[in-house]
Amino acid sequence: MVPVSKERNGSQKEIVKMAEKxxxxxxxxxxxxxxxxxxxxxxxxxxxxxxxxxxxxxxxxxxxxxxxxxxxxxxxxxxxxxxxxxxxxxxxxxxxxxxxxMVRTFQHTRNFPKMTVLENMLVSPKDQAGESILWVFLGKPLWKRQEAKFVVKAMTILKFLEIDHVVDHLAEELSGGQQKLLAIGRLLMTQxxxxxxxxxxxxxxxxxxxxxxxxxxxxxxxxxxxxxxxxxxxxxxxxxxxxxxxxxxxxxxxxxxxxxxxxxxxxxxxxxxxxxxxx
Ligand SMILES: Nc1ncnc2c1ncn2[C@@H]1O[C@H](COP(=O)(O)OP(=O)(O)OP(=O)(O)O)[C@@H](O)[C@H]1O
Ligand SMILES: [Mg+2]
The missing domain is CATH 3.40.50.300 (P-loop containing nucleotide triphosphate hydrolases)
Structure with missing residues (x-):
């Protein structure tokens, strides 16, 4: 944040406070x-x-x-x-x-239909925008080292969203509502x-x-x-x-x-x- 000089302290503080609202x-x-x-x-x-x-x-x-x-x-x-x-x-x-x-969903849900729910969740930490599948080409050991931590996190989120029972299903097999929840779940992986x-x-x-x-x-x-x-x-x-x-x-x-x-x-x-x- 921009340092606030003493003389202008009052007004600038107000401005910063307004902006932070x-x-x-x-x-x-x-x-x-x-x-x-x-x-x-x-x-x-x-x-x-x-x-x-x-x-x-x-x-x-x-x-x-x-x-x-x-x-x-x-x-x-x-x-x-x-x-x-x-x-x-x-x-x-x-x-x-x-x-x-600042993350978003799309009006037409963009999960990866041929991947399982868990795999969809695990794309997010590598690719915050959720748009590419570059992670697939990353060295597996690197991805694997992070996997356990992310799996635990993914399962916690899926449980919260009450779609943990379909964790092994392909995304395309989910109902419309479950797909929307999965899209939100993928966003939550990114904090x-x-x-x-x-x-x-x-x-x-x-x-x-x-x-x-x-x-x-x-x-x-x-x-x-x-x-x-x-x-x-x-x-x-x-x-x-x-x-x-x-x-x-x-x-x-x-x-x-x-x-x-x-x-x-x-x-x-x-x-x-x-x-x-x-x-
Ligand atoms: N890529 C595009 N190229 C040309 N026109 C577009 C494009 N995207 C949106 N439009 C047009 O811009 C206008 C606004 O579209 P937009 O999709 O933002 O509306 P919306 O409020 O989201 O509507 P809805 O509630 O139906 O989703 C519409 O007339 C639409 O046809
Ligand atoms: Mg729209």
Whole structure:
């Protein structure tokens, strides 16, 4: 952290304190696809200790927002200010961002279908972004030396997520909900401090959806892992969110508590008669 000089102590301390209030500040994010403004200066702030949600109709730019701030897509315009734990991550690659503790799931789950659940879990420590299978080509002795420690850790996480009974199953054999849990489990192998979850309960039955949310809340409350959540299921959004940002056509049109968002006319208009529960 920048040393604070005595003369300017008061004001700078205030500024640092304000900045530290946020786990993530992603301000003025733009992304264009040809003539389409997928993100039009969107700003989303994630306060420490709060479950923050990003909602909006289909195609409003939610996944694109994750893709840009996690380094998978370039920013358009130069106006963005994106800070994770007070450090600028605007020019970082996906793996660098993941290594710093900000990790994400994808709307379409990206586990390794032909690997077992345990093998999937063991990819993560070697490859924090979870995108390559380079580890397969690493010398086995090196990998083996670390294996026992990671297996214990993986089993603890799988137990916590209640999918330890399918540890030897191929990922492709799991139900949709179990695959979503596995994706979260793989993130937990990396000791993250912020989880970005893109529709973690889409297509999951209500009982399992509630269980997944119960686990997410436990991670937040007991391990201090912050969460930024994209989700269409309004029941869980309204029940579990502390703060909600609403995107429409790439712009944040509302921010507030579940009660404030539910009473906001602009939000209802954005959904244009489309029932949020069914979106
Ligand atoms: N790689 C891409 N190339 C071109 N257009 C894209 C690309 N990715 C997204 N888009 C477009 O950008 C807009 C925002 O898409 P995005 O996937 O971010 O929406 P979303 O809010 O996540 O929607 P959903 O709720 O359906 O997942 C959409 O019009 C989409 O078609
Ligand atoms: Mg999406």
């Amino acid at each position: 946020y786990e993530l500040k992603a301000e003025n994010v733009y992304k264009y696809f040809g003539g389409l403004k997928a993100l039009d200066g969107a700003t989303v702030l994630v306060e420490k200790g709060k479950l923050t949600s990003l909602i909006g109709p289909n195609g409003s730019g939610k996944s694109t927002f994750f893709n840009v701030i996690t380094g998978y897509l370039d920013y358009d315009e130069d106006d963005a200010n994106v800070q994770f734990q007070v450090h600028d991550i605007g020019n970082d690659e996906p793996a660098e961002i993941a290594n710093k503790g 993250p401090s912020l989880l970005l979850l893109d529709e973690p309960v889409a297509g999951v039955n209500p009982t399992l959806a509630n269980k997944i949310f119960d686990r997410i809340i436990q991670l937040k409350d007991t391990k201090g892992i912050d969460v930024l959540l994209i989700e269409h299921n309004m029941d869980v959004i309204m029940a579990f969110s502390d703060e909600i940002f609403v995107l429409a056509d790439g712009k944040v049109i509302a921010q507030g508590t579940p009660e404030e968002i539910q009473a906001n006319r602009k939000v209802l208009d954005a959904y244009l008669g489309e029932s949020p529960d069914e979106a």
